[in-house]
Amino acid sequence: MGQVNVSINDRSYSVACGDGEEAHLKELAAYLDGVVTDLSKTVGQVGDTRLLLLAGLMAADELSEAKSRIERLSAEIEALRDARDAEVTRAATIETNVAAVLSQAAVKIDKMAQRIEAS
Numbered sequence: 001m002g003q004v005n006v007s008i009n010d011r012s013y014s015v016a017c018g019d020g021e022e023a024h025l026k027e028l029a030a031y032l033d034g035v036v037t038d039l040s041k042t043v044g045q046v047g048d049t050r051l052l053l054l055a056g057l058m059a060a061d062e063l064s065e066a067k068s069r070i071e072r073l074s075a076e077i078e079a080l081r082d083a084r085d086a087e088v089t090r091a092a093t094i095e096t097n098v099a100a101v102l103s104q105a106a107v108k109i110d111k112m113a114q115r116i117e118a119s
Helices: 022-043 048-118
Strands: 002-008 011-017
Touching (some): 002 022, 022 048
Antiparallel strands (some): 002 011
């Protein structure tokens, strides 16, 4: 199990993490520290607990918006897949119809050629 020291709002915290997750945890802590720093500039130093609460709520809001966007994009992708499938089916139907028309035309041309040869 890994151990990482991170700094949030100029306070150091020791955090355990899975092996190999240290760099990711440091990135997350740096992001959180940035949010807390921006908040402290806006609301002042209202205490670590309140700043971390507000930062957590902001991160949760960002996550919620990202999930909503993913859901919208997933629905859009599904609609595009459905439209593609419908067009593939439509193209196959057209291809079948064109093949049938060409086959009928070939039969008619063959009959005409036989009549011409017979004359």
